[in-house]
Amino acid sequence: MALTDLDALLNQMTLEEQVSLLSGEDFWSLPEIKRLGIGKLRVTDGPNGARGGGSLIGGVKSASFPVGIALGATWNRDLVSEIGGALAAEVKSKGAHMLLAPTVNIHRSVTNGRNFECYSEDPILTAELATAYITGLQAEGVGATIKHFAGNESEIERTTISSDVDERALREVYLIPFEWAVKKGETWGVMTAYNKLNGTFASENEWLLTTVLREQWGHEGLVMSDWFGSHSTAETVNAGLDLEMPGPPRDRGEALVEAVKTGAVPEQTLRERVGTVLAVMQRTGALDDHREFIEHADDREEHRALIRRAGAEATVLLKNDGILPLTATGKIAVIGPNAKTAQIMGGGSAQLNPHYRISPFEGLATALGEGRLSYAHGATNYRYEPLLTGAFEVDYFANTDLSGEPVHTETQEDGQAFWAGYVGAGKVDPKHFSARMRHRYEAQQTGAHRVGLFSAGLSRLYVDGVLVADAWSHWTAGHTFFEQGCDEVIGMVDLEKGKSYEIVIEFATGQEGTLGIAAMRSGIGVPLGREAIDAAAEIAGEADTAIVFVGRNGEWDSEGSDLPDITLPGRQDELIEAVASANPRTIVVLQTGGPVEMPWLERVSAVLEAWYPGQEAGNAIADVLTGAAEPGGRLPQTFPVKWLDNPAHSQNREVYPGQDGHVRYAEGVFIGYRHYDKHGIAPLFPFGFGLSYTQFALSDPAVDETRFEADGSATVSVTVENTGSRPGSTVVQLYVGEDTPVLERPEKELKAFAKVRLDAGARTVVQLPLDARAFASFDKGGWRVHAGGYTVRVGTSAADLPLSAALHRDSNLDLPL
Structure with missing residues (x-):
């Protein structure tokens, strides 16, 4: 259908049909209009992959690419554009037409939980890479949806807080990536932020959406809300928000029909909104797409190679006393919580079910031979108790008190669930149900175990009939599940190695939060003590070289909560000190979504920052360590000596993390390296820094x-x-x-x-x-x-x-x- 036909198509649509295209039908798609042959526009989450229409947990497998800060570290437009093209293929494999990406909010603070998903502290570096990503993606007919517009630089109270930013700081820093995306990348979509901007929700901010975005910059694509991020009818439509997501409609539907009839929303405004949606549907092919919706896992060799290459190019060599690249001979002690666990992505809506995960130990074993390697865990770095894995039988009840007979029974693969849309085979209301989950757990050690449980909704966990963790009786909102869940509740239980125990978890939906989430997660673990650190130091002393794999994971670097500080979690600093004391030839490989303090820096021989580089993590890291690839990364964010050096750290809570519903960007344009220059603060490693294996x-x-x-x-x-x-x-x-x-x-x-x-x-x-x-x-x-x-x-x-x-x-x- 030619572009000139859209006006004619609009003329054929009833008021109700026009309104139907301004809200989602379900979590990931718009409704089709069969009478007029209008297909269904589908979107999928990004930006480091295409998850498809499944839950945040499980679902059809997808390729996991390096996260945003890793792409920022490449400083490579061509590579990022190539990744955009590969992601277009991933989106198509999930039957979708638009990718909810890229994320381009600026690294204002070093503790933002979502920094891993964003490129940089600098607006020009961010804008250049965002434009490349969008160009590569849209060249293949898949629409980009740049986000989050604007002022979403923290995850604290993000659905309600007002980011108070003066216009100069907005124009010179925070809006530039969006401006370039529109003017240079011609993005087909923009997603509004949850937060308010200077007192008005971004989703109904007329200055932002109409004056700046459309009139001054000339944006012709659609503007959609973040999920559950719109809060009104006439206000959002009149301000410039085309699409309310997800569906079914909340503030639109019949309410919008009535608003048009009463004149609260002018008919011409409605027509403009619908015309924009139709134009994007036409660009992406959704307008005429009547294929059966099918998702499939598309594990391509060329994507594997691209992810591996990009992971190596993102790796930043921060220190090297000549120990790298590794020599061809010698015993290597491989140590740390991230050595045998592949930390490939951050948490939140960016997470997906990867085709596979390569750990650093596996990558080194392939490159060097496992016979050269020894291993010790040394310390833990998890935020929550390790996930309970293994089959759970789940009974669903069409009530919130687990009464009567279950209406559906199914099996899930572990002790976590994220319920949205189609729950219990469609036999329960996703906002009003309860579930009972059963699992047999065989203890691997004898002694005291920590049992952790948190939920968006009410939950409790029993071990052999004894209540051990209670997130039901006194549930209080915390920082999990995008701030819709409680903080983890910990209970203790003594278990005997080799003995099997019955785990029963009960869940019920509670008072609905802003995002309407029902979810839970359970875990069980045994704390590691000083003996684990001593064991790691012992194998380090017996090796020619020790490599310590430390950092954070997607529980820490995650949408929904900021970091408490930038120290390495748990006893990892202590582990590094012990290993370096035992072997001066110690290499530290960090995997984080941003800076960490390094009190041990002078006592180690080399430091690499590998970020979260996607499913080929271990191979990419091994390539750099062995010299098969060079460390191609340069820092996209300044690494301060200590947390309080960073621009947003302040004794005034209004500056960070916020106070009384406001967070004030008091530093203005002086963020990142600009802040360190202004105040004469020497960073640990400056913006743009990175060593090479040559000169x-x-x-x-x-x-x-x-x-x-x-x-x-x-x-x-x-x-x-x-x-x-x-x-x-x-x-x-x-x-x-x-x-x-x-x-x-x-x-x-x-x-x-x-x-x-x-x-x-x-x-x-x-x-x-x-x-x-x-x-x-x-x-x-x-x-x-x-x-x-x-x-x-x-x-x-x-x-x-x-x-x-x-x-x-x-x-x-x-x-x-």
Whole structure:
């Protein structure tokens, strides 16, 4: 169907049919209109994969790609675009037309639970990579849905809090990735944030959705709410929100029909909203898609290879005393909680059921031979007790008191559940039911065990008929399940190794929260003590090299809650100290969604930050450790020495984490490296930093400023040479500073960069173009390049900028919004 037919199609639609396309029919799709041959638009969660229409737990398997901060660490537009194209294939394998990605909120603090899902602390790096991701995805006919627009830089009270941000900080920092996504990437979708922006919910913020997004930037795609993130009828439609998700309708449907009839929503406004949805359906092929809905697992070799390559390129080498790459011989002690557990993704809506998981131990065993390796667990890093695994028989009841006969019985594979939409084979109301789960558990050790339980809804756990964990009697809202669940309740029970015990968990839906979630998770574990650390130190002392795999996991780096601090969880710091004391040839491999404090840094020989690199995690990490691949990553976020150094840390709770329903961005534009520059704080590792297995030299900076006075543009060139003995890559970074700023401005701001790969001894000239916006600040309601001098600095991190050049303009230059 041609684009010109959409007006005719709209003319054929009844009011009720038009309204039906402005709300989801179910969790992941819009309703079809058979009378007019209009198909069903389907969406799926991202951004590090395409989960499909299943629950957050289980479901059809999908490829797990590196998370957002890992892609940010690559600084590689071409690679991110390639991943976007691969994700389009994944979306199609799940029968969907749009991917709910990328996530581009800025790393304002180091404790945001969702930093792992976002690219960077810097707006230009984020915007460049987001545009590449969108371009790669949409080139294959799959729509991007950039999120979360705007001001969602924390997970604390995120569904209700107001992010209070001045317009200059919004324009110069937080809105830039969205602006580029619209103007350069031509994104087909934008998702609004849960939070309020300056007192108004993002989903009904007319200034944000209409004035800025559509009128100033020219967005032609659709705007949808985050799931359960819209709260009104006429207000959202009139403000510019096209689509309320998920379905069935809450504030639309009959309420919107009535609003149009009474004039609360003008008919022309409704027509514009529906026309936008139809246009995106046409672009994605959904308008004429009448195929049977089928999801399938598409485990492609080319995706495996891409994920492995991207994981290595994302890895940042933070320290290396010459121990890396590993030598071809020698015994290696492999130690730590992340050694035999593949930490491949963060938590929340970004999680999926991967095709497989390769742990670091498995990757090293394949690369080096298992005979060279010894192993010790050493310490734990879980936030919640280890998940109860094995079959559970589940009885469902069409009431909330487990009374009468069950209406359905089924089996689930472990002790967690996330119920949404179709529950109990459709025989219970997902908002009003109860369930009883039974499992036989065989103890692996003798002694005291910790039993953990948390739920969105009421739950309790029995061991052989004895109530051990009670999240029912005094349920209180906490930080689990997107802040809709309680905090973990812990009970203790003595168990005997080899003996089998009956585990019974009872669940009932409770008072419905903002997101309407029903969920539970149960776990059981035995705490590790000092003896486990001593055992790890012992095998380290017997080896030629010790590698300690530590960090966090998707329980810590997760949507729904921020981190309590940036220390390594549990006794991992103690473990590293003990291993380094036993063997000075100790390598630390971190897997986190952001910075951690490193009190042991001076006592280890090497440190790698590997993030959460997807299903090929262990192979990608092994490639870097052995030198089969180089560590291609550079930090997309400053690593501070300590938590209180970071921009959002404040004695004033209104600045962070928020107070009385408001969080005030008091630092303005001074976030990330800009903050450290302003306050003279030396970071542990600066933004943009990363070592290579070779060396590079930058020289001969030159500036072409022939058009600088006329239109504010310039081009900077620099020579890059690989002066080392092996091929490698570096990231040339260009920062701009105004010499005598009219407004208070950062000392320098990243405005251009280039990923350069060279053979040993090779050299090249890199061109770094700068448009007028690279020099502009947001002044009195518009963009202005002020008259005066500017300095461009070029180097390989925010703290290593050896080359510079000066520019000057005689007049002010005002730019369009």
